[in-house]
Amino acid sequence: MSVGMLIDLTKCIGCRGCQIACKQWNELPAEKTHNRGSYENPPKLSDKTWTYITFHEIADGSRVTWVFAKDGCRHCLEPSCASACIVGALHKRPDGAVVYNAHKCIGCRYCEMACPFGIPAFQWEKPVPYIQKCTFCEDRLDQGEEPACAKTCPTGAIEFGERNDLLQTAHARMKERPDKYVNHIYGEKEVGGTSVMYLSSVPFNKLGFPTYGPEPLPRYAHIAMNAVPPTIGVVTVLMGGVYWIIKRRDKMMSQETDGVTEPTEKEG
Amino acid sequence: MESEKRPLPVVTTVILGILIAIGLAVAIFRYIHGLGAATNLSDGRPWGLWISFDLYCGVALAAGGFVLTGTVYIFNMKRYYPIVRSAVLTAFLGYLMVIVALLVDLGQPWRIWHPVIYWNPHSPLFEVGWCVFLYTAVLALEFSPNVFERFNMKTPLSVIRAIQIPLVIAGIVLSTLHQSSLGSILLMFPESLHPLWFTPILPVQFFLSAVAVGLAVVIFEMSLSDKGLGHHVDQGILAGLGSAIPYVLGLYVVVKIGDLLVGGKLGLIFTSGIYSVLFLLEFVGGAIVPLILFALPSVRQSRTATFWSALLVILGLVLNRFDVSWFALAPRLGTTYFPHPMEFAISIAIVSSGILAYILATRYLPAIQSIKKQPEAG
Ligand code: SF4
Ligand code: SF4
Numbered sequence: 001m002s003v004g005m006l007i008d009l010t011k012c013i014g015c016r017g018c019q020i021a022c023k024q025w026n027e028l029p030a031e032k033t034h035n036r037g038s039y040e041n042p043p044k045l046s047d048k049t050w051t052y053i054t055f056h057e058i059a060d061g062s063r064v065t066w067v068f069a070k071d072g073c074r075h076c077l078e079p080s081c082a083s084a085c086i087v088g089a090l091h092k093r094p095d096g097a098v099v100y101n102a103h104k105c106i107g108c109r110y111c112e113m114a115c116p117f118g119i120p121a122f123q124w125e126k127p128v129p130y131i132q133k134c135t136f137c138e139d140r141l142d143q144g145e146e147p148a149c150a151k152t153c154p155t156g157a158i159e160f161g162e163r164n165d166l167l168q169t170a171h172a173r174m175k176e177r178p179d180k181y182v183n184h185i186y187g188e189k190e191v192g193g194t195s196v197m198y199l200s201s202v203p204f205n206k207l208g209f210p211t212y213g214p215e216p217l218p219r220y221a222h223i224a225m226n227a228v229p230p231t232i233g234v235v236t237v238l239m240g241g242v243y244w245i246i247k248r249r250d251k252m253m254s255q256e257t258d259g260v261t262e263p264t265e266k267e268g
Numbered sequence: 269m270e271s272e273k274r275p276l277p278v279v280t281t282v283i284l285g286i287l288i289a290i291g292l293a294v295a296i297f298r299y300i301h302g303l304g305a306a307t308n309l310s311d312g313r314p315w316g317l318w319i320s321f322d323l324y325c326g327v328a329l330a331a332g333g334f335v336l337t338g339t340v341y342i343f344n345m346k347r348y349y350p351i352v353r354s355a356v357l358t359a360f361l362g363y364l365m366v367i368v369a370l371l372v373d374l375g376q377p378w379r380i381w382h383p384v385i386y387w388n389p390h391s392p393l394f395e396v397g398w399c400v401f402l403y404t405a406v407l408a409l410e411f412s413p414n415v416f417e418r419f420n421m422k423t424p425l426s427v428i429r430a431i432q433i434p435l436v437i438a439g440i441v442l443s444t445l446h447q448s449s450l451g452s453i454l455l456m457f458p459e460s461l462h463p464l465w466f467t468p469i470l471p472v473q474f475f476l477s478a479v480a481v482g483l484a485v486v487i488f489e490m491s492l493s494d495k496g497l498g499h500h501v502d503q504g505i506l507a508g509l510g511s512a513i514p515y516v517l518g519l520y521v522v523v524k525i526g527d528l529l530v531g532g533k534l535g536l537i538f539t540s541g542i543y544s545v546l547f548l549l550e551f552v553g554g555a556i557v558p559l560i561l562f563a564l565p566s567v568r569q570s571r572t573a574t575f576w577s578a579l580l581v582i583l584g585l586v587l588n589r590f591d592v593s594w595f596a597l598a599p600r601l602g603t604t605y606f607p608h609p610m611e612f613a614i615s616i617a618i619v620s621s622g623i624l625a626y627i628l629a630t631r632y633l634p635a636i637q638s639i640k641k642q643p644e645a646g
Binding site: 044045046080083084085086087088089104105106107108109110112113114116118120121122123124125126127128129130208210212217218220221222223224225227228231232235236239240242243246247250 | 299300301302303304305309310311312314315338341342343344373374375376377379380382383386387388389390391392393394395397433436437440441444445448449451452453455456457458459468471600601602
């Protein structure tokens with residue numbers, strides 16, 4: 001079983017109920033912000049804000065329409081953050097949620113560097129800092145409940161369920177209304193697939209979604225890490241061999257030249 | 269110990285002491301108020317000066333240790349014996365400096381040992397952590413005879429002598445892994461590292477450039493301590509080290525060009541704006557030019573020319589490590605970063621303590637500079 005969320009942006013009305021539900025359930029503090037001339041608030045994800053709604057004004061011929069998108073952890077099928085984490089503090093649960101084990105974390109922030117969606121956030125102001133990010137409401141999942149954001153959403157824009165079922169739903173919806181949706185389920189294939197997927201009426205790059213191919217990003221690092229044990233073997237044998245051969249050669253040379261009066265090229 | 273006692277360079281020592289004191293004060297501030305107060309780092313740019321300079325450059329610049337121990341003990345080139353001890357000292361101090369920097373940079377430095385019990389073998393950083401840990405231990409052992417000799421401790425000395433070769437081989441294996449794994453770290457960033465630098469063979473390029481700079485650092489250090497500490501080293505030795513550089517840099521250049529060629533990215537060298545400038549500076553100025561210089565016998569015979577050519581290799585490497593870990597690495601959208609003065613203060617203090625430790629060690633552990641021509645048997 002692998003959990004997922006299907007977020008249909010055409011159904012989102014930008015009420016930010018999910019944003020608040022997330023803060024309430026996870027007991028995250030409010031952030032002091034100032035008016036930036038946008039409804040979008042707070043301005044970005046942080047250690048105190050694990051999900052938020054981005055606001056986009058999309059020019060469509062003579063009309064301008066609003067499109068809202070929910071940003072937050074995608075719970076990648078092959079999470080870069082978990083591959084990167086030096087101590088395995090971030091890891092993927094069997095049900096697919098990518099979660100964090102705070103008591104292992106050393107605060108190196110490699111996960112922040114590695115995540116292709118800019119999700120993990122660090123407690124910069126704290127002397128004892130931790131990484132913060134969406135946990136898929138793992139404590140709710142354990143109780144058989146859906147995440148707080150999905151539960152709250154008044155329009156049903158956030159659907160929780162089995163990832164495979166959700167994919168079928170998404171395909172069916174696109175097929176039924178090709179005029180309404182762009183032909184792209186964001187997260188079906190990106191970086192090897194993500195558990196949180198999106199449907200939209202406008203191309204995703206116009207909403208600030210990064211364009212990624214279908215290959216999981218940790219693949220190069222995995223190849224390099226698999227080369228570590230053979231490298232140990234090869235370098236050890238090589239150095240041992242060189243040492244043995246050169247020692248033998250030097251010994252033989254000094255024996256050969258023993259009886260000879262010629263000056264030897266003795267450098268040492 | 270009958271060695272000539274030279275007075276401590278007073279002015280230098282005092283200046284270094286002040287810089288270290290400033291760094292200590294900043295470190296205390298950072299531990300009380302958190303990383304956000306002491307740095308300009310943010311979620312958009314979580315790694316900065318300390319990682320680029322103290323970790324990435326620091327580890328590479330400490331490569332002289334394994335290069336020289338390998339040359340002397342494995343390839344049995346005894347003429348380099350007189351400088352192997354200072355090379356080991358530099359590497360040892362270099363690694364200690366890296367660890368100090370990590371203790372400042374990590375969010376929870378008191379957990380720096382966690383990788384020992386919590387494993388993630390998929391993580392390149394996990395490999396880096398283990399290598400720092402093990403190689404520092406190896407360097408401590410390789411360095412220990414200086415201390416044992418000073419206090420005339422015969423038994424531990426003979427133990428170290430007995431395991432010398434396995435120790436050197438372990439050092440080479442760990443360094444090979446460690447130098448290359450700093451490149452592997454960046455393999456996690458295929459989308460954010462500029463394509464002029466990103467390649468699956470980054471670990472190989474990291475290793476080659478580390479060997480080249482290892483040689484250059486030893487030349488640089490010997491020339492400096494020649495002037496500053498009256499530790500005279502034959503030009504023949506420096507020239508000998510220099511003559512190896514064209515081979516290593518040559519291989520590096522071929523691998524790098526070949527990789528860009530295979531990736532169809534040669535054009536990017538000239539069409540990437542500021543990135544082209546950075547690339548050409550580090551690659552032409554810091555690799556191709558010194559390659560040619562060190563290939564010229566007239567350069568290798570001149571002490572000054574050797575020194576400046578070595579400096580070019582070092583600067584090229586420093587720029588390369590800054591490029592891959594900072595300049596050419598895209599931050600999260602809307603993020604800018606320039607180090608906070610406190611970040612500079614920490615880096616400066618760490619370098620200062622390294623220099624001070626070097627001065628003290630070469631003065632109080634005279635064996636380091638003993639220009640003995642023969643290694644003791646065994
Ligand atoms: S979106 Fe980022 S933080 Fe979330 S699972 Fe993927 S890599 Fe990890
Ligand atoms: S900051 Fe913590 S969770 Fe992130 S990679 Fe480092 S140890 Fe893992």
